[in-house]
Amino acid sequence: MGSVAQTKSKEPIQATAPKKVSIFGATGSVGCSTISLINERPENFQIEVLTANRNVKKLAEQAISLKARKAVIATTDLYEELKDCLSGTGVEAAAGADALIEAASEPVDWVMSAIVGAAGLAPTLAAIQTGSVVALANKEALVCAGDMMLQNVEKFGATLLPVDSEHNAIFQVLDLEQMDKVERIILTASGGPFLKLSYEEMRNVTLAQTLAHPNWDMGAKISVDSATMMNKGLELIEAVHLFPVGNDDVDIIIHPQSIIHSMVEYGDGSILAQMGAPDMRTPISYALGWPNRHKFKANRLDFGEMSALTFMEPDTSQFPALKLAKFALNTGKSAPTILNAANEVAVGGFLKGQIGFLDIVSIVEETLNCAKFVEFSDISDIYVEDRNGREIASNILRNKCA
Numbered sequence: 001m002g003s004v005a006q007t008k009s010k011e012p013i014q015a016t017a018p019k020k021v022s023i024f025g026a027t028g029s030v031g032c033s034t035i036s037l038i039n040e041r042p043e044n045f046q047i048e049v050l051t052a053n054r055n056v057k058k059l060a061e062q063a064i065s066l067k068a069r070k071a072v073i074a075t076t077d078l079y080e081e082l083k084d085c086l087s088g089t090g091v092e093a094a095a096g097a098d099a100l101i102e103a104a105s106e107p108v109d110w111v112m113s114a115i116v117g118a119a120g121l122a123p124t125l126a127a128i129q130t131g132s133v134v135a136l137a138n139k140e141a142l143v144c145a146g147d148m149m150l151q152n153v154e155k156f157g158a159t160l161l162p163v164d165s166e167h168n169a170i171f172q173v174l175d176l177e178q179m180d181k182v183e184r185i186i187l188t189a190s191g192g193p194f195l196k197l198s199y200e201e202m203r204n205v206t207l208a209q210t211l212a213h214p215n216w217d218m219g220a221k222i223s224v225d226s227a228t229m230m231n232k233g234l235e236l237i238e239a240v241h242l243f244p245v246g247n248d249d250v251d252i253i254i255h256p257q258s259i260i261h262s263m264v265e266y267g268d269g270s271i272l273a274q275m276g277a278p279d280m281r282t283p284i285s286y287a288l289g290w291p292n293r294h295k296f297k298a299n300r301l302d303f304g305e306m307s308a309l310t311f312m313e314p315d316t317s318q319f320p321a322l323k324l325a326k327f328a329l330n331t332g333k334s335a336p337t338i339l340n341a342a343n344e345v346a347v348g349g350f351l352k353g354q355i356g357f358l359d360i361v362s363i364v365e366e367t368l369n370c371a372k373f374v375e376f377s378d379i380s381d382i383y384v385e386d387r388n389g390r391e392i393a394s395n396i397l398r399n400k401c402a
């Protein structure tokens, strides 16, 4: 059984002082969408920390225009460049992995966790340990360290708000007080750009085709994950951690239009769905305003214009990533951590042009076949297993390139 998405209070709150906000992964797709929402009502927010990995120019521009207190670049070598860009602006510059954790340990009212990959785990945990409200986009952190993250949420009285559109949808329609009446959660999946291709037809797809998601405009890694459907596999694991349901209580259904973002089926036959245009600003806005709702100028659904909403069962021989994620979920222990680490390595290899599209999931499968799965007793065990998974996957990837 997973843990409930933690909430402090669902009572609407009246805005008084501006909300102190930090954004980890500010320069990415989710980070920029968050900033665009903040820019619609800047008087309501005070920006504390913004972070990036390498994109100094964008980070500095964001920090200056939002009058952030601090900007952190994860890549240590880029410190001087960031310092130069921020010179005379009053924005403090910092760099490196420790600086990220230190910045995340500074208490604020609301944190956006939008670093991509397991690199986001340490800062997200540090933010949780301040007892803040943490809006979680960084699903990989939850996949590789779900139980420990949720133990920390409880221990430090933090609030975790799901930002992933599917989990945000479930959060909006799930009645946590009547969980005994919930029959199942239905995660919707667009099927990505290759839904109409057979497994073999995907062998020679290009990077450009892979990154061209039909409905969503996202960062490179999640776009590749959507094309392999590993993204839905990661989301399955994410859902079981966020909501108090069993591994077999979450179904995946393909819905190519991405209008219904997910659904909850109750024991009386009612199915509650959250719908909206495919625009990440809607779930981010929900998390940013929570427990209130904000208004913003998102695209609205026009039912008169809509031709059809269609659904189909996913085919795991076409998208074997779904089977691997289910295997990792059911195996437990370090299996999800290894799955995630191998996937990050394989996606990285594909993005660099080292391997073909079908190699991505093969590398994950071969890594899972080689790995030994261990129980975690401490957070440091997770980092060890993450490194193990990366090492095994990197060796397999090297052999494929040879």
Ligand code: NDP
Residues within 6 Å of the ligand: 024, 025, 026, 027, 028, 029, 030, 031, 051, 052, 053, 054, 055, 056, 074, 113, 114, 115, 116, 117, 119, 120, 137, 138, 139, 140, 163, 164, 165, 216, 217, 218, 219, 220, 221, 222, 280
């Ligand atoms: P992007 O690749 O667009 O952005 C990633 C952000 O993380 C950038 O700010 C990047 O900095 C930073 N970053 C990358 N690597 C590191 C690192 N090693 N250390 C510190 N910072 C790093 O990703 P997305 O915004 O698309 O996705 C972010 C997260 O949100 C992912 O976990 C994704 O699965 C999830 N998500 C994304 C959605 C979307 O629509 N994009 C939807 C739902 C979930 P820099 O710019 O300098 O590289």
